[in-house]
Amino acid sequence: MGAGQLMDSRFLKALRRQAVDCTPVWLMRQAGRYLPEYRATRERAGNFLNLCKTPELACEVTLQPLARFPLDAAILFSDILTIPDAMGLGLTLDEGVGPRFSRPLESPAAVATLGIPDPETDLRYVTDAVRLIKRELGGRTPLIGFAGSPWTLATYMIEGGGHHEFKRAKEFLYGAPAETERLVNLLADAVTVYLQAQIAAGVDAVMVFDTWGGVLTTDAYRRFSLAPMQKIVQGLKGDIPSILFSKGGGLWLEDVAATGCSAVGCDWSVDLGNARRRVGDVVALQGNLDPAILRAPIPAIEQEVDRVLNAFGPGAGHVFNLGHGITPDINPDHVAAMVERVHSQSARPTA
C-alpha cells in the first residue's frame, strides 16, 4: 500500500465508519514486554526512558509487533508522561517501581510555574521517532500518535507517580478546583501542540489515553477530564481522526462522543452492542477484549473474540482492540491467534 493509499486502510476507513473487508485490529501496548525482541531492544537501551528517547530504538520496537502479526495499525512507541517530563518534573521509569517524578507539583500554587513545552525542541525525540517510523513503514500501515489526557497527566504530576487511591490528586481537585482547572487547561494546550507536532511529523491518527478519568464523579469527569479532552479534539487542525479512551468511562460514552472525536475507546466492561446503540451513529468504537483472556487457552480466546465481534454486530465503525493494554506475561502465540480470529471471523464478502 503506497502512502496515497493509506486512506483506504481498514483502520482509517473504520474510524470514518466506512465499509471494510474485515475488522481492523491493533493492541494497546502492542510493542511491549510480552515480546522477546522488545525485551532485547530494551536491554540494549538500558532502561525504558532511554528507549523512548532514542528515535532509532523507539522506531525499532514500534515495528516489532508488525513483523510478527498482521496488525492494521502501528502505534508510536512512547510514554504518556513525556509532557510532564518536558515540563521539568524529572521523570524516571524503573521496572518494578513504575513512573516517578523527582519534582512533583508541591501545591496548587505551583501550577503557575508550569510552561508549555515546545515539541520540536523539548520533545524532538518524539517527532524524530515519528519521521523515522513513517519512513520505515513506507505507507504500508497507518501510524497512531498519542498523548495522555490532561486529567491523567495531572494525577501523576500531583501524586509524583503511580497510585491507587488518588488521595493527593483528589485533595487538589476538591480543595483547589480553580487551580486544578487551570492545570488541566494548560495540559490541554500542551497536548494539543504536542499532537499537532506528531501530525506534522506524519502520524495518521491520534489517540488520547485517559487512564484515570474513571475515578471521578460524573460532574468532576465532565469538568476536569472531558472538557480539556474536548479542547484538544477541537484544537487539532485538519481532519485527522482522533480516538478518546477513558478507562472506566462506560457511563459517559455519550459525552465522549459529543466532543467531536472520530472514535471512542471502550474498556472491557462495556457491551459494544449497547455502546453502538448509544453512540454508534456519531462515532466509531474501539475495543474491547478483556486482556486477561489472553492467558486462557486459544479456544477460549477465540470464543471471546467472537463474542466481542458479535456484540458490535455487522456493519462499519469497529476497530478491534483490547479493553486495556496487553500485560507482559502473555504468550505471543496467543496474540497471533487473536489477530487471526478477528480477521477471519469478521471477513465480509466483497462485491
Added chain:
Amino acid sequence: MGAGQLMDSRFLKALRRQAVDCTPVWLMRQAGRYLPEYRATRERAGNFLNLCKTPELACEVTLQPLARFPLDAAILFSDILTIPDAMGLGLTLDEGVGPRFSRPLESPAAVATLGIPDPETDLRYVTDAVRLIKRELGGRTPLIGFAGSPWTLATYMIEGGGHHEFKRAKEFLYGAPAETERLVNLLADAVTVYLQAQIAAGVDAVMVFDTWGGVLTTDAYRRFSLAPMQKIVQGLKGDIPSILFSKGGGLWLEDVAATGCSAVGCDWSVDLGNARRRVGDVVALQGNLDPAILRAPIPAIEQEVDRVLNAFGPGAGHVFNLGHGITPDINPDHVAAMVERVHSQSARPTA
C-alpha cells in the same frame, strides 16, 4: 422509637420508596479506623478478626458511630470474608497486609471439596453479635446485616487475598467457566442461609457487597456476579429489604434493579439523577458521595453533599451514603458536618 415503630424509620421507608421527613444517611465502614474509640476497642481485641469474632466487641464498635452522629441505620460490624473462613480457608486480616487465606482454592477441581457453613454453629459469633446489637439498639435504629457477593468472595478465595489484576480469578473464570459457575452458585447458597440467619437473629435489612463485580465484562458480570446475587435475593424469605451494591457497576443498574432487590447501591461515578431516570421507578438508590471529599474543608464537603442530593432530586427513594467505604484518615468532625448537611438540606415540610 420502639421496635414496632422501626418500619417507620427513615431508612426503611426510603428503601420502600415512601416519603420521609428528610433523607436518611449511613456510611459504609461507619464503624472503622477513622474513629479513635474504634481503634481503642480494636487494640483491646488484639486484631481485626478477634474483633469480628467477639460478639460483645463487635456490638460495641457497631454502636460507636451512632453515639457520635445521628445516623439513620446501624450496620453489623463484621467482614465479608467470614463465609470462606467458615469454609475452612483459614482467614487472617492483618493491618497493612490485608486479608490472606492460608488455604486458598488451589484449582477449579477444589470447588467440589467445599461445603456450606451452618450459620448457627460455624458462624455463631455473627448471629450472637446481631442479637446483642438488636438488644442494645432497643428498637431505636434499624440494623443492616450483610455479606460479600459470591463473585467477590470467589476472587479472594482464588487469589488467596487482595489483588489488583485478578490474574488467578480470571484464569479460573476464563479457563474453567463451569467450575466458576459451580463456585458462585455454592456461595450464593451459603450467603442465602447466612443472611437468613442474620434476619432470624433480628437484622432489619440486608446488603450484598459486590466489591469486584466491576472488573468483569458485561457478559461475565451477568453470569458470574449478577445471577448468583439474584439467586440470593430471590431465596430470602419474608419481605426483608435488600440492597445490592456492585462497585464499578454503573453500566448495569437496570440489570441489578431487575433482580428484585429493594435498592441499588451506586458508587460515586454514577450520576444519581441519571440512575433515577434509569431505574428509580423500580428500586430505591443508595449513595454516592465520593469518600475522598471527606478530606476537603467542610464547605467543600457541604457543596458535594448538596450536589448529590440535587442529583437525586425531590421525592422518595434515596438513602444517602458514600460511594465506597470511609477511609481511616478522615476527621470525624468532617463526618459530623456531612451527616448534618444531609439532614438539614433534605428536610421536607411535613403536612
